[in-house]
Amino acid sequence: MTVRNEKFLLSTRGFNDIIDITSKVADIVRSGGEKNAIVHVYSPGSTVSITTIEYEPGLVKDFPEALDKIAPVNKNYEHDNKWHDGNAHSHIKASMIGNSITIPLAAGELELGRWQQVVLIDFDNKARTRSVIVQILS
Numbered sequence: 001m002t003v004r005n006e007k008f009l010l011s012t013r014g015f016n017d018i019i020d021i022t023s024k025v026a027d028i029v030r031s032g033g034e035k036n037a038i039v040h041v042y043s044p045g046s047t048v049s050i051t052t053i054e055y056e057p058g059l060v061k062d063f064p065e066a067l068d069k070i071a072p073v074n075k076n077y078e079h080d081n082k083w084h085d086g087n088a089h090s091h092i093k094a095s096m097i098g099n100s101i102t103i104p105l106a107a108g109e110l111e112l113g114r115w116q117q118v119v120l121i122d123f124d125n126k127a128r129t130r131s132v133i134v135q136i137l138s
Contacts, residue, residue, distance in 0.1 A: 001137060001138070002137070002138050003135060003136070003137050004032050004135070004138075005133060005136075006028045006031075006133070006134045006135075006136075007131055007133050007134070008028070008131070008134075009129055009130065009132075010120060010129070010131075010132060011127070011128075011130075012122035012127060012128050012129075013122070013127050014122050014123075014124045014125055014126045014128055015122075015123075015124075016067075016068075016121065016122075016123060017121070017122045018055070018060050018063070018064070018119050018120075019119060019120045019121075019122075020117050020118070020119055021041075021050075021118050021119060021120050022055075022112070022117040022119075025039070025041055025103075025110070025118050025132075026110055028134045028136075029105060029108075029110060030108070033108075034105060034108070034136055034138040035105070035106075035107060035108045035138075036106055036107070036138065037104075037105040037136050037137055037138035038103075038104060038105065038137045038138075039102065039103045039104070039105050039110060039134065039135070039136050039137075040100060040101075040102050040103075040135040040137070041101050041102075041103065041132065041134055041135075042100035042133045043099050043120055043131065043132050044099070044131060044133070045094070045128075045130065046091050046099075047087055047090035047091055047094050047122070047123050047124040048094055048099055048120065048121065048122050048123065048124070048128075048130055049093070049094045049098060049099055049120070049121045049123065050098070050101050050118070050120055051097050051098065051118075051121065052118055052119065053116075053117060053119050054115040054116065054117065055117040055119060063121075064121075067093045067096070067097075067123075070092070070093070070096070071089040071092035071093050071096075072089060073089050073125075075088075075089070077089070085125075086125055087123075087124055089123070090123035090124045090125060091123075093123045094121075094123050101118065103118070105136070105138075
């Protein structure tokens, strides 16, 4: 088994910023020439998530609004009482979604659905630079 690791950085706005990273992940995968593999996409951090979604304006608006019902910004959280950073809601949302996904690669193509894009979501309460690690196991 061969393992290849690539990494790229993204500047985010925070506050539920959803960024389509599908083409960047696909470019990385194509650059290695693997045909059949497992592609793992990961972003380190406890207030960021990697997932898939249909990246269209309605869902880009609806998805964070739905999560805000579960972990609202203006709630008293013990994390915020201890650390005074005001981002407990960010940690909760990111923990629910997770910070990695695995995508099969077959015949050199990511096995994504027609309306499925890979996205990074930065839930933190400030702009950040996030790293994304793409690991290809073939």
